[in-house]
Amino acid sequence: MPSTPTASTPAPPAPDRVEKGTSLGRDAWHRLRKNKLAMCSLWFLLAMVLTCYLLPFLPLIADPNKTYPDLKSLGPFTTGESVKGPSVFYSLGSDYLGRDIFSRILHGGRVSLTVGFLATSVSLTIGVLYGAIAGFVGGRTDAAMMRVVDILYALPFLIIVIILTTYFGNQLWLLFVCIGAVEWLTMARIVRGQVLSLKKQEFIEAAQSLGLGNAAIIFRHLIPNTVGTIIVYTTLTVPAVMRLEAILSFLGLGVQPPHASWGSLIKEGADRMISDPSLLVFPSLFFAATLFSLNFLGDGLRDALDPKTSKD
Amino acid sequence: MVPHRLLALTISALAVFSTACERTDRATRAARDKILLLGNGAEPKALDPHIVSSVGDANILRALFEGLVTYHPSDDSAHEPGVAKRWEANDNFTEWTFFLRDDARWSNGDSVTAHDFVYAYSRILHPEMGSPYASMLYFLKNGEAYSTGAVTDFSQVGVKAPDDHTLVCTLEDPSPYFPDVVKHTTWYPVHQATIEKFGSMTDQFTLWQRPGNHVGNGAFRLVDWRINTFVKVERNPHYWDAANVKPNGIVFFPIENNFTEERAFRGGLIHYTYVLAPSLIDWYRENRTEVLRSETYAGSYFFRCNVTREPMNNLFFRKALAAAIDRETIVRYVTMGGQQPAHGFTPPSDAGYQPPDVIRFDPAKARQYLAQAGYADGSDVPAFDLIVNTSEQHKAIAEAVQDMWKTHLGITRVSISNQEWKVFQQTILDLNYEVARAGWIGDYVDPTTFLHMWRTGDTNNQTGWSSPDYDRLLKKAAQLSDTQARYAMLYQAESILLEELPVIPLYWYTRVYAISPHIVNWNPLLLDNHPYKHIDIRLPGDNPDRPPYN
Numbered sequence: 001m002p003s004t005p006t007a008s009t010p011a012p013p014a015p016d017r018v019e020k021g022t023s024l025g026r027d028a029w030h031r032l033r034k035n036k037l038a039m040c041s042l043w044f045l046l047a048m049v050l051t052c053y054l055l056p057f058l059p060l061i062a063d064p065n066k067t068y069p070d071l072k073s074l075g076p077f078t079t080g081e082s083v084k085g086p087s088v089f090y091s092l093g094s095d096y097l098g099r100d101i102f103s104r105i106l107h108g109g110r111v112s113l114t115v116g117f118l119a120t121s122v123s124l125t126i127g128v129l130y131g132a133i134a135g136f137v138g139g140r141t142d143a144a145m146m147r148v149v150d151i152l153y154a155l156p157f158l159i160i161v162i163i164l165t166t167y168f169g170n171q172l173w174l175l176f177v178c179i180g181a182v183e184w185l186t187m188a189r190i191v192r193g194q195v196l197s198l199k200k201q202e203f204i205e206a207a208q209s210l211g212l213g214n215a216a217i218i219f220r221h222l223i224p225n226t227v228g229t230i231i232v233y234t235t236l237t238v239p240a241v242m243r244l245e246a247i248l249s250f251l252g253l254g255v256q257p258p259h260a261s262w263g264s265l266i267k268e269g270a271d272r273m274i275s276d277p278s279l280l281v282f283p284s285l286f287f288a289a290t291l292f293s294l295n296f297l298g299d300g301l302r303d304a305l306d307p308k309t310s311k312d
Numbered sequence: 313m314v315p316h317r318l319l320a321l322t323i324s325a326l327a328v329f330s331t332a333c334e335r336t337d338r339a340t341r342a343a344r345d346k347i348l349l350l351g352n353g354a355e356p357k358a359l360d361p362h363i364v365s366s367v368g369d370a371n372i373l374r375a376l377f378e379g380l381v382t383y384h385p386s387d388d389s390a391h392e393p394g395v396a397k398r399w400e401a402n403d404n405f406t407e408w409t410f411f412l413r414d415d416a417r418w419s420n421g422d423s424v425t426a427h428d429f430v431y432a433y434s435r436i437l438h439p440e441m442g443s444p445y446a447s448m449l450y451f452l453k454n455g456e457a458y459s460t461g462a463v464t465d466f467s468q469v470g471v472k473a474p475d476d477h478t479l480v481c482t483l484e485d486p487s488p489y490f491p492d493v494v495k496h497t498t499w500y501p502v503h504q505a506t507i508e509k510f511g512s513m514t515d516q517f518t519l520w521q522r523p524g525n526h527v528g529n530g531a532f533r534l535v536d537w538r539i540n541t542f543v544k545v546e547r548n549p550h551y552w553d554a555a556n557v558k559p560n561g562i563v564f565f566p567i568e569n570n571f572t573e574e575r576a577f578r579g580g581l582i583h584y585t586y587v588l589a590p591s592l593i594d595w596y597r598e599n600r601t602e603v604l605r606s607e608t609y610a611g612s613y614f615f616r617c618n619v620t621r622e623p624m625n626n627l628f629f630r631k632a633l634a635a636a637i638d639r640e641t642i643v644r645y646v647t648m649g650g651q652q653p654a655h656g657f658t659p660p661s662d663a664g665y666q667p668p669d670v671i672r673f674d675p676a677k678a679r680q681y682l683a684q685a686g687y688a689d690g691s692d693v694p695a696f697d698l699i700v701n702t703s704e705q706h707k708a709i710a711e712a713v714q715d716m717w718k719t720h721l722g723i724t725r726v727s728i729s730n731q732e733w734k735v736f737q738q739t740i741l742d743l744n745y746e747v748a749r750a751g752w753i754g755d756y757v758d759p760t761t762f763l764h765m766w767r768t769g770d771t772n773n774q775t776g777w778s779s780p781d782y783d784r785l786l787k788k789a790a791q792l793s794d795t796q797a798r799y800a801m802l803y804q805a806e807s808i809l810l811e812e813l814p815v816i817p818l819y820w821y822t823r824v825y826a827i828s829p830h831i832v833n834w835n836p837l838l839l840d841n842h843p844y845k846h847i848d849i850r851l852p853g854d855n856p857d858r859p860p861y862n
Contacts, residue, residue: 067715069645073591096591097646097712257728258711271571271704275595 031304038300041293048290052109061100062088064107065258068098073276093278095268101279104260105286111261112287115176115245116238122180123241124234127187132218132226134188135195146192149185157182161248175254179244183237190233194226228302235298239291262287337580343830343849346560351573351586354701354733355540355566359521361500362436365444365772366737367753367840368586370497372564375545375844376528377500380410380429380479381491385846386835389663389757391491392843395424395501395529396479404793405486410494412477417550418503419526419533426473428501428529434466435507436498440514444741447770448498448755451490453482460769485790492756495841503527531557531845540566557845558833568702568733574826577603583828583849590648590705593824603826606650607836610659610754611821612762613651615698615713615747616740619814620776623694624746628685630813633747634671635678636720637713639819646712647705649824654817657809658762661838665759665799668807671817675720682721690722696746698728701736706749709818740774751821754839759802760786766809777814 032038055061071080074094081087082098092102134145161178168174198204199222207217223230246263248254255261260268262283269280342349353368361373374383380399384390396410416424433452436443437459450456453470457463470482483490493499504513506527511518519525526534531553532545546561547554565582567573570589577585588596588604596604617624617633624630639653652659656667687693698714700706710728717723731739740748752772754761764770767786768778782805789801809815823840832848 065711065715065718067712069641069712072645096708097715257707257730258714268704271569271589272591275591 028301028304032300035300035303037296038304041296041300044289044293045297048109048286048293049113052106052113055106061106062103064099064103064260066099068094071098072096074098076278092282095279096272096276099258101282104265105262105283108260108262108265108283109286109290111172111255111259112242112245112263113290115179115261116242118176119179119183119241119245120234120237122176123183123187123237124230125184126180127184128191128223128226128230130184131188131191131193132195132222135192136199136214136218136222138196138199142192146189149188152182153185172255175245175248178248179241183241183244187230187233187237190229191223191226194229195222198222198225227305231298231301231305235294238294242287242291339580339583339828340851342563343583343828343851346558346849348559348562348584348831348844348847348849349582350562350564350584351567351576351582352543352564353566353586354568356543356564357734357737358517359526359534359537359543360516361497361502362432362441362443362445363516364497366733368566370841372543372545373497373500373530374841375530375532375562376526376534377497377530378416378551379496379499379501380412380494383495383837383839383841383843385833385843386837388838388841389492391495394495395429399491401488401490405488405490406483408481408483408490410479410481412479413552414477415552416529417552418529419548419550420503420506421550422503422505422527423476424501424529425476426479427476428504429479429499430471430473431504432500432502433469433471435502435513437466437469438514442516443498444737444771445498447764447767447772448493448496450764450770451481451483451485451487451493453484455484485787486793487790488793489756489758492758496755501529503529532562535561542566553845558848559844562844570704577826577828583831584834585826587705588649588824588826590646590708593648596826600826602829605823605825605827605836607823608838609821609823609840610661610757610838611751612654612657612659613709613749613751613818613821614654614657615816615818616745616750616775617747617814617816618743618745618776620743621746623685623696626685627812628681629687629693630816632678632681632685632721633717634813634816635674635681636717637816637818638673638716639671640673642709642712643819646708647819649822651822652820654819657806657815657817658759659754659820661757661759663757663759664795665802667759668803668810670807670810678720690718691724693721693723693725695725695727698726698747698749699736699739699745700728700730700749701733702730706730710749713818743774743776747816750815753821757838759799759806760790763802763805763809766814775814777812779808779812782808 068080068082068088071082071088071094073096074080074090076093077091078093079087079089080094080098088100090100090102092105095101095104130145134142160182164174164178204217204221207221212220242263245254245261246267255264265283266280266287269283272279339349352371354366356364356369356372357366358364358369359372359376361377364370364373378394380394380396382392382394384392395412395416397413399408399410401408412424412426418424433449435441436446437449437455439459439461446459450459454463454468455470458466458469463469470484472480474480481490487493506520506525507513507518510520510525523534523536528534531548531551533548534543535546536542536544543564544561547557547559551557565576567576567586570587573582573585573587574589574592576582593604617630619625643651643653655669655671658665658667660666682690698710700710707728707730714726714728717726739745752762752765763786765772766777767773767783768780785801785805785808789798789805792798792801827834830849830851832850833846834842
C-alpha cells in the first residue's frame with residue numbers, strides 16, 4: 001500500500017499591508033444605514049418591540065383585563081370615577097367594559113408580535129432548508145419533496161388547526177407551530193426555484209471543483225444568494241401570520257378572551273365602528289404602522305443584503 | 313356656466329342614482345313581493361320538531377308546522393285554533409279532547425289526521441329517539457315512563473285517536489294551561505310516510521328535512537335550505553287558511569355575529585334583527601329610534617354548573633361564584649337593554665308568580681362561602697372553563713363576570729372559550745363543561761316552564777343536578793288545582809333550586825331588536841312566538857285595502 005507522500009506547503013509570503021476585509025454583514029449594514037426610511041422603520045420596530053415587551057411590566061400601565069363597566073366607551077385622555085372606587089386615567093380611552101385601550105393594545109402587541117416573529121422564523125427555517133435541499137439535490141428527491149409540499153398545500157389549513165387543537169388542547173405555542181407549519185410551503189417553493197437557477201452558475205461549479213461539501217455549498221453559497229427574495233417574502237409573511245392569528249382567535253382557536261391580540265382588538269373595534277370608532281382606530285394605527293415599517297425595513301434589507309447589488 | 317351646469321347635472325344624476333339604489337335595496341324589493349327577511353341567530357340544527365331545542369330553530373318550525381292550537385299575534389295567553397278547531401277538557405283538566413278540522417292538509421296535499429299526532433308523540437317519546445325536548449311531553453300520562461323505558465307499550469301513553477279527527481290526551485296531572493303547552497314545537501305533528509321514506513322512525517338526521525323532501529302542515533313550506541346562508545320558505549297552497557296568510561314567503565338568515573346582522577339590517581338586507589348588540593342600543597336610541605324595539609320577554613339568562621365535575625360539585629363554591637356577580641352592573645353597563653337583575657330563576661310574570669328573592673351580590677359573603685368551600689383564597693381554585701356560544705354579547709358578559717370573580721374572590725384561572733352553536737349544544741348535552749352560559753325562554757305562560765327542566769333526568773336539565781325533594785314538590789304542585797297553593801309549592805321548589813345553585817341566575821331578558829317600520833302586526837309578545845301568517849308588510853304608498861295575494 002503506497003504511503004501518502006507528505007507535501008510540505010511553503011508558507012505564503014507575508015504581504016506588506018493587509019487590506020482589512022469586510023464581511024457581507026458589515027457591508028449590508030453600511031448600505032442599510034444610508035436608507036433613511038429603512039432606518040426609521042428599524043428604530044420604530046425596535047421601539048415597538050421594547051414597549052410591548054417591557055412596558056406591561058411597568059406599574060404605569062393598567063391591568064388590561066381589569067373591567068370598570070360603568071366607565072365604558074370613554075374618549076382619549078379622560079379620567080373616570082368608578083363607583084367601584086378608584087379613579088382611572090385612560091390615555092387612549094376605554095372599551096366596552098371600561099378596560100384601558102392603550103394597555104390592551106400593548107398587551108395585544110406582545111401576542112401579535114410574538115406570533116408574527118416566531119411563526120415566521122419557524123416557516124423561514126423549514127421553508128429555506130427544505131427548498132434549498134430539494135433544489136440543490138434535484139432529480140427524484142426533488143420531485144418527491146415537492147410533491148409532499150403539494151399535498152400539504154392541498155390540506156385545508158383550518159381543519160388541520162382544529163384537529164391539532166382538539167388533540168393537544170388549546171395552547172398558544174400550538175398556534176405558533178400551526179401557523180409556521182403551514183406558512184413554510186410557499187417559502188420552500190420560492191427558495192427551490194431560486195436554487196435551481198443558481199446551482200447551474202459558475203460560482204457553484206467553482207465551489208464544487210474546489211471540493212466543498214454539499215452542506216457548505218448550500219449554506220455558504222446558495223442561501224446567501226437567495227437572501228433578497230427570502231427577505232421580501234418574509235416581510236410579506238409576518239403580516240399574513242398576524243392576520244391568520246386574528247382569524248384563529250376569532251374562531252376561538254387562538255388567543256382566548258379576555259386576552260387580546262391586535263387582530264382580535266381590531267375585530268372588536270370593527271364591530272363597534274358606528275358607536276365607538278376609537279376602538280377600531282387605535283389598534284389599527286398600531287397594527288398598520290408596524291406592518292408598514294416591516295415592509296420598508298424588508299425593502300431596505302433586500303437592497304442591502306443582496307450580494308449581486310454590491311458594487312462597492 | 314357650462315361647468316356649473318355640468319356639476320348640477322352630475323349632482324342631480326347622483327342624487328337620482330342614490331335614491332334609486334335606496335329604493336331597490338333587497339329589503340325593499342322583498343317587501344314589495346311580500347317576502348319577510350328575518351335575521352335568525354345561528355344556523356338551525358334541524359328542521360325536525362323532535363330534534364330541535366333552540367329558539368331560533370323553533371322560529372323556523374313555526375312557519376313550517378302548525379300545532380293543535382297556535383299563537384295569537386298579540387296576546388300570549390290567547391288560544392288561536394290551529395289544526396284543532398275546538399277543544400274541551402274534563403272537570404279536573406286531566407283529559408283533553410281536541411276536535412281536528414277536516415280541511416287541514418300537509419304540504420303534499422295529504423290530510424292531517426289525529427293519527428299523525430299520535431305518531432309524532434310516539435316518535436318524540438321513543439327512548440331511541442333521544443330527543444332533547446322529550447320532557448315537554450311528560451305532561452301525557454306515562455309519557456315519562458315510556459320515554460325512560462319503564463313502559464314499553466305506547467298504547468299505555470295517554471294519547472289516543474278514536475277517529476281521524478279526534479285526539480284525546482290523558483294527562484299525568486291536572487293542567488288547566490294545557491292548550492298553551494300544545495302550541496309548542498314539540499307538539500307538532502309529523503308526516504309518517506315522509507319520515508319513513510328516508511329512514512326509520514327514530515333516525516335523527518335523515519334526508520327528509522331537505523328541500524324537496526320536507527313535508528309540513530304549516531302556513532309555509534320549505535323551498536331551500538343552504539347551510540350557513542339561509543332557510544327559505546314560501547306560502548303553502550294546501551294550508552287550510554291559505555287565503556288569510558299575509559306574507560308570500562319568509563327567508564331566515566342565520567347570522568351569528570350580532571354586529572354583522574345589524575350591518576345587514578342597516579344596509580337594507582334584512583327586515584328584522586334577531587338581537588341588537590348592547591353597544592349599539594344607545595346609537596339606535598339616538599339615531600334610529602323608529603326601528604328600535606325593547607320589550608318584556610319571559611326569559612332567564614344564567615350559567616349552568618356541571619355539578620358532576622370539580623370544582624363545581626362543591627356547593628359552597630357555587631354559592632361563592634353566585635354571590636360574587638354584580639348583576640346590577642351587568643344589566644346597566646354591559647347588556648344595557650333594560651334587563652332586570654335576577655334575584656331568582658323564574659322571571660316574575662303577570663300570571664302572578666313571584667320567584668324567591670335570594671340571589672344577591674355580596675362580596676363579603678362570597679369570600680366567606682369560598683372559605684367554606686375549602687379554598688383559602690381564589691388562587692388555589694383549580695382551573696376551569698366558562699364556555700359561551702359565539703356571540704359578542706355573551707363574550708362581553710363572560711369577560712365582565714370573569715373579572716368580578718377575580719376581583720371579589722381572587723380566582724385567576726378561569727378561561728373563557730367560545731363554541732359554535734351546534735357544537736356548544738352538544739357539549740352541554742354531553743356534560744363536557746364546568747360552567748356554561750345558558751338562556752331559557754318560557755314555552756308557555758306558567759312558572760312550570762322554568763322549573764320542570766330541573767327535575768331529575770329531565771332532558772333539558774343538563775347539569776347533572778338532581779334533588780328528590782325538588783322532584784317531589786313539583787309533583788305535589790302539579791296535583792293542586794288551586795293556583796295560589798300551586799304557586800306556593802313551586803316557590804318552595806324554586807327555593808331549593810336557588811339554595812343548591814346548579815344554575816347561577818344573572819338577569820331576566822328583555823327582547824331588544826331592530827325591525828323595519830314596514831312590518832305590520834309584529835306585536836310585543838312575552839314569549840316572542842310570532843305567528844307569521846298574520847305579519848304583513850306595507851311600503852309607504854301601498855294601498856292597505858289591497859286584496860290579499862292570489
